Structures are given as C-alpha cells and as structure tokens.
Amino acid sequence: MGQTLAQKIWDAHVVRSVDEHTDILYVDMQLLHEVNTPQAFDDLRAAGRTVRRPELNLGTEDHNTPTVAIDKTIQDPAGRRQTTLMRRNCEQFGIPLHRLGDSSQGIVHVIGPELGLSRPGTTVVCCDSHTTTLGAFGALAFGIGTAQVEHVLATQTLLAQRPGNMLVTITGRLNPGVTAKDLVLALIAQIGTGGGQGHIIEYQGEALRHLSMESRMTLCNMSVEAGSKAGLIAPDDVTFDYLAACPNMLTGADWDHEVAYWRTLCSDDDAVFDRHVTIDAGSVAPQVTWGTNPAQCVSLDGRVPSPADFHDAADRIAAERALAYMDLTPGTAMRDISVDTVFIGSCTNGRIEDLRSAAEVLRDRQVDTGVHLLIVPGSARVRAQAESEGLDEVFRRAGADFRPAAGCSLCAALNEDRLRPGQRAASTSNRNFEGRQGKGSRTHLVSPAVAAATAVAGHLAQPADL
Ligand SMILES: CC(C)[C@H](C(=O)O)[C@@H](O)C(=O)O
Numbered sequence: 001m002g003q004t005l006a007q008k009i010w011d012a013h014v015v016r017s018v019d020e021h022t023d024i025l026y027v028d029m030q031l032l033h034e035v036n037t038p039q040a041f042d043d044l045r046a047a048g049r050t051v052r053r054p055e056l057n058l059g060t061e062d063h064n065t066p067t068v069a070i071d072k073t074i075q076d077p078a079g080r081r082q083t084t085l086m087r088r089n090c091e092q093f094g095i096p097l098h099r100l101g102d103s104s105q106g107i108v109h110v111i112g113p114e115l116g117l118s119r120p121g122t123t124v125v126c127c128d129s130h131t132t133t134l135g136a137f138g139a140l141a142f143g144i145g146t147a148q149v150e151h152v153l154a155t156q157t158l159l160a161q162r163p164g165n166m167l168v169t170i171t172g173r174l175n176p177g178v179t180a181k182d183l184v185l186a187l188i189a190q191i192g193t194g195g196g197q198g199h200i201i202e203y204q205g206e207a208l209r210h211l212s213m214e215s216r217m218t219l220c221n222m223s224v225e226a227g228s229k230a231g232l233i234a235p236d237d238v239t240f241d242y243l244a245a246c247p248n249m250l251t252g253a254d255w256d257h258e259v260a261y262w263r264t265l266c267s268d269d270d271a272v273f274d275r276h277v278t279i280d281a282g283s284v285a286p287q288v289t290w291g292t293n294p295a296q297c298v299s300l301d302g303r304v305p306s307p308a309d310f311h312d313a314a315d316r317i318a319a320e321r322a323l324a325y326m327d328l329t330p331g332t333a334m335r336d337i338s339v340d341t342v343f344i345g346s347c348t349n350g351r352i353e354d355l356r357s358a359a360e361v362l363r364d365r366q367v368d369t370g371v372h373l374l375i376v377p378g379s380a381r382v383r384a385q386a387e388s389e390g391l392d393e394v395f396r397r398a399g400a401d402f403r404p405a406a407g408c409s410l411c412a413a414l415n416e417d418r419l420r421p422g423q424r425a426a427s428t429s430n431r432n433f434e435g436r437q438g439k440g441s442r443t444h445l446v447s448p449a450v451a452a453a454t455a456v457a458g459h460l461a462q463p464a465d466l
C-alpha cells in the first residue's frame with residue numbers, strides 16, 4: 001500500500017516506536033518565541049538538564065513586542081518578563097535569538113521560512129499553533145505545548161501520536177481578485193472548525209501549482225483553524241526557487257543533491273487518506289467572516305445569515321451568540337458593515353506579497369477618515385523589502401499607520417496594539433474569537449486586498465468596488 005507524504009516524513013523521523021500509535025520523532029528544527037517557553041526552560045533547569053542541540057533551536061520575539069519603535073520598552077509587566085526570560089534563557093543555553101531590532105526578527109512563522117529553516121521533508125515544531133504555516137514547504141510542521149518544548153530542548157525528540165491523513169483536493173484556478181485567504185476561509189466554512197481534527201491535511205490539485213509560496217503559507221497557516229494537526233503541500237519548483245534565495249542555503253552539488261531528494265517527496269498515487277474533500281477554487285469569491293469563529297464566513301457579496309438558516313442546533317446557538325457579540329442583524333449586506341479599524345499583518349498575511357497587494361489598492365487613494373489602518377510587517381525583512389520597493393511611502397501617503405517594528409501586534413493584542421470594547425475591525429489575521437483583538441473587540445477576517453479596499457471605503461469592500 002502506498003504512503004502519504006506525511007507518513008513518509010513521519011517514518012523517516014522515527015527514533016523509536018513506543019506502540020502502534022505512538023512514536024518518538026526526531027525534530028530537525030525547533031522554533032521558539034517568548035510566550036509559552038519560560039516554563040519549559042525553568043523545568044529543564046529544575047531537572048538539571050541541558051539543551052541537547054542548541055543549534056537546532058532558534059528563538060525570536062514577536063507576541064509582546066511593541067511595533068511603534070524597535071527601542072521601546074514593553075509596558076505590560078507580564079510581557080516584559082516573558083521577553084526578559086526569553087533573552088536570558090537563550091543566552092544561558094546557547095540558542096540563537098533574533099531580538100527586536102535585529103534584522104532577522106519577526107513573527108516566528110514568518111522568519112522561519114525567510115531564513116530557509118522549513119525545508120521539505122523535515123520536522124519542525126514550535127510552541128505555537130500556527131506552526132502549520134511551514135507545511136507549505138513540504139515540511140511536517142506543527143505546534144506543541146510547553147511540556148513538549150522542554151522535551152525537545154532536552155532530547156531534540158518528541159513523543160507523538162500518529163495523526164490521520166486527510167486529502168483536500170483544490171480543483172480549478174482562483175479567479176483574479178481571489179486569494180489563498182479566501183480559499184482557506186471558504187474551505188473552513190465548508191468543513192467546519194473541527195473538519196480536520198486529528199488529521200494532517202495534505203493539499204493537492206491544480207490550483208496549488210499556481211500559488212506562490214507566500215499564498216501556500218497562508219493556506220497552511222489557517223489549516224489549524226480547521227482543527228488539523230498540520231497542513232502539507234508537496235514541494236515543487238516554486239518551493240525550490242523560494243528556498244534557493246534564502247540566506248545560508250546549500251549551493252552547488254549539495255543543493256542539487258538535496259533538490260533531487262526533495263523531488264521524491266509526494267504522496268504515492270495509491271496512498272490511502274482517511275478523509276477526502278474537494279473544493280473548486282474557481283467557485284470561491286472574496287470571503288469575510290461575520291461571526292466569532294473562522295467557519296462563520298460568507299462571500300463579500302453575501303448577507304449576515306439568520307440563526308434559522310442553520311439546521312444543526314449547535315450551529316444555530318453559536319450563530320445567535322455570535323450575532324449578539326458582533327452586534328449584527330440577519331439580512332444585512334456584508335458591504336453595509338462599517339469598520340473603524342483595519343489591520344494588515346500577522347503570520348497569515350503579513351508577508352511582502354500581502355503588503356504589495358495592499359499597496360496596489362492604496363496607491364493614489366486615501367484611507368476613509370473614520371478608519372485607522374494599521375499595517376504591521378510580519379518581520380524586519382518584510383519591512384526592509386517594503387521600504388526598498390517604496391511601499392512605505394504609498395502607505396503613508398494614503399494615511400495608513402505603517403509600523404516600523406515587526407510582530408504579532410493586533411492579531412492577538414498581546415502588545416499595546418488593541419481595539420477598545422465595541423470597536424470593529426477588518427483584519428487579515430486568522431482568528432476572530434471573542435475578545436481576540438482586545439476585550440469586546442469585533443473582528444471580520446478578510447484578505448489583504450479586501451482589507452485595503454475596506455480601509456478606503458470605510459465599510460467592507462473589495463478593490464473592484466472602489
Ligand atoms: C501565544 C500562542 C501560544 C498562540 C498560539 O499558539 O497560536 C498565538 O500565537 C495565537 O495565535 O493564538
């Protein structure tokens with residue numbers, strides 16, 4: 001029987017099988033950020049252990065970091081403490097760390113790929129659920145908890161349960177103006193927030209081959225919002241071209257040898273998946289969420305649904321609650337919803353392609369006077385690239401607030417960027433949970449193009465509406 005790509009990578013990393021379902025896996029790379037790691041280092045110290053392979057670990061500062069300046073002190077005492085501990089721990093154990101102000105600092109899932117650390121066929125873990133992003137390179141990448149972080153630090157291995165395999169076939173091609181963000185939101189609306197639970201999703205199909213690495217990352221990033229363990233895309237020439245341009249990448253015969261191996265990384269034709277769904281990319285329109293989970297989503301052309309539209313009782317109750325929290329009336333056209341904030345950034349849509357797409361919309365236009373448009377680069381490299389292309393000028397001229405420092409910012413409101421209760425945002429991030437962007441905040445998830453058009457229009461809109 002053939003194997004899936006996920007099974008192949010998994011098997012290649014088994015150090016020891018514990019039982020039929022559980023293996024000890026070798027971890028090729030562990031990424032770290034300041035949240036969720038201090039305890040892991042404390043426990044490591046308490047157990048009198050050390051870090052087994054410091055060079056296979058890499059830290060960055062992203063969640064708590066201010067974005068208004070690279071030399072600003074973190075105001076929140078808990079955030080300041082986490083960051084101080086991150087610096088101390090990395091120094092003590094010899095783990096490389098990209099601090100705020102460093103040219104390679106940024107959101108962990110943005111810098112990993114930029115630095116070429118998510119190579120096809122490798123295992124990558126991180127103390128963060130959106131580690132799934134790195135699956136875009138054909139790496140088996142997933143989030144782990146604090147206790148597991150300690151285990152990886154101490155042994156460079158991980159005790160893990162074999163997940164199931166799910167295939168998502170994406171047929172057709174995305175239409176102009178429709179992005180990977182719309183595709184993944186439409187997929188989650190179709191399969192639900194638990195649709196991928198217990199599974200690694202592998203994406204296959206025609207549409208994928210026409211997606212850039214950045215768009216593939218957006219797709220894999222939000223795989224976790226469908227409940228899946230990881231998202232995976234077999235590598236191809238698009239992947240290799242991206243990696244070839246990364247710093248410290250292999251060269252010459254070493255590179256050729258590696259690429260020859262990478263080309264073998266795909267699921268066998270007769271591989272068996274436990275679940276299979278198909279989505280037609282050509283049928284996807286720009287999406288926007290109306291509720292408080294990413295599956296509560298409709299086309300921008302659509303209307304706020306009524307709880308009565310849902311057959312399932314749990315969905316009906318969830319819709320009632322979401323509508324009350326979002327202060328929305330069933331039947332309202334999505335385009336009639338005004339926002340006071342627009343956020344372009346995060347590990348979902350804070351890369352250069354996203355900023356370019358926003359700049360295209362904002363060039364020679366003005367942000368609506370009632371809207372605060374916050375644009376936060378996903379990494380210091382993204383920021384530098386944006387500046388070298390003059391995008392910062394486009395943003396400034398349009399009246400946007402383009403931040404000099406990279407980080408998670410308004411995606412999770414763990415730094416000083418947050419909405420006030422009752423404020424409503426169109427946001428390119430990945431979660432629209434209650435209070436996600438600040439207590440009482442209301443979030444509509446959208447693509448960067450829709451976000452930029454919304455900032456200009458003052459209400460949910462796409463570029464074609466302007
Ligand atoms: C803080 C961190 C652990 C968390 C995650 O795991 O995803 C955050 O990044 C998020 O997006 O909610």
Ligand code: SF4
Binds near residue numbers: 407408412
């Ligand atoms: S940008 Fe948002 S989703 Fe991504 S790691 Fe940061 S807080 Fe989590």
